[in-house]
Amino acid sequence: MNLAKRILPALALALAVCAGHAQTYPSRPVRLVVPFPAGGGTDIVARKMAQHLHEELGQVFIVDNKSGASGNIGAESVARSAPDGYTLMLTAAPFAIAPALFKSLGFDPVKDFTPVAEVASVPLLVVTRADSPLKSIADLVAAAKKDGNAISYASFGNGSPPHLVGERMKALAGIGMTHVPYKGSQAALPDLLSGQVAVGILDVVSMTPLIKSGRLRALAITGPQRTPVLPDVPTLTQAGIPFDTVGWYAMFGPAGMDPAITARLNGAVNKVMARPDMRSLLLASGSLSVDPAPTAAQWAAAFKDNVQVWGEVARASGASVE
Known part of the structure; x- marks a missing residue:
């Protein structure tokens, strides 16, 4: 009983400190790594999103293009960063396929990253x-x-x-x-x-x-729904081939991020992506808004499934880039 009396106040204090950190986050500029060259679809979405995140969270989000090796160089740099929420990554579906394609990979997409938010689906x-x-x-x-x-x-x-x-x-x-x-x-x-x-x-x-x-x-x-750009075009499933896995853009951080900071980022990203100009940008680039936007936990579960599905398909195909 005495031990419990000592532990519980300490635990409450630790939780209060974490909550305090989340409330004051971010207190300095945030680096948003895009592991592809400037000017591509991921980069365009990242730069517009960064502007709005600045407005939402009060700190500058600096887009850093760190391309090479099909996005793996930038991803590995994020995996090795401090999990404090000040180094993030906006990437695309090939990130989930990488383990099945590369014999030597400097990271594990599931174990070495914190899924923060799904930003868009890319059919x-x-x-x-x-x-x-x-x-x-x-x-x-x-x-x-x-x-x-x-x-x-x-x-x-x-x-x-x-x-x-x-x-x-x-x-x-x-x-x-x-x-x-x-x-x-x-x-x-x-x-x-x-x-x-x-x-x-x-x-x-x-x-x-x-x-x-x-x-x-x-x-x-591809994907679970038709696109407003071409509403008469059926999905693969509607056309008789039951496969609805789709590409995406998503935000990740290093593994071990404070869940409260992850939740704060998720809420801010979802709010930004619901803006009319962001929806229009996605549509113009052939992407779709995610409705309803998942929580960080929901996206983490969906991402884990995505890695498994794409991995199974890649391995069955015999595809390799090394």
Whole structure:
């Protein structure tokens, strides 16, 4: 009993100190690492979000582009930072795929990071040229079942989310398709438009103008919901292939962050991403707002599942970048 009387006040004091730190956080500028080059989708979202976080939390959020090794250099630098909330990272879905692709990785996405907030979902489009005989996913599946070499598909590259979506489509539909990797959507377009590849699994922002101009036809979109940009395009699940895992942008910090600071950041990020200008920015970049926005704990659970799902798909595909 005497021991309990001594422990309980100490515990209460420790909790009060933690709460006090969270209430005064941040008290100095925060570094927001983007592990990709400036000018990309993640960077654009990070810079606009940083402006609003400054307004919400009263401190400058400095975007630091630390690119290289498919985002792994920047991620490793964050993993090795102090878990005080002053070094954060905004990254994308390849972060969850990295353990399955790289034989030697300087971090574990689940063990070495604190998931803070999911910022946006990033769907992909399955597209074909406008005069293609493929008018639906059902047509694609039928053609592939008739001739296993009939369907080739373009992606961003080996081990990328589009590549893994294609491999998952193959497995779920029981078909064969030939993967043709390119260095980005723009590099794939000439072969896609000329029919050198039958379909592309590519980003929404690059494909939408070509779809609306009548040069490409969209067969499906990844993720659990349709996009307001192309409301008539069904999801893969609606088109008969039950796969709704989608890309994302999300904020992380080093493992061991104070839960109260993590919760404060999560609330601020969710508030910022609900602003009309942020929703418009996401939509213009082919991304979608996350509704309802998850708590830090909810995102941590979803992220852990995401690492498992993408990892299983990547390993089954045999994809590797080393």
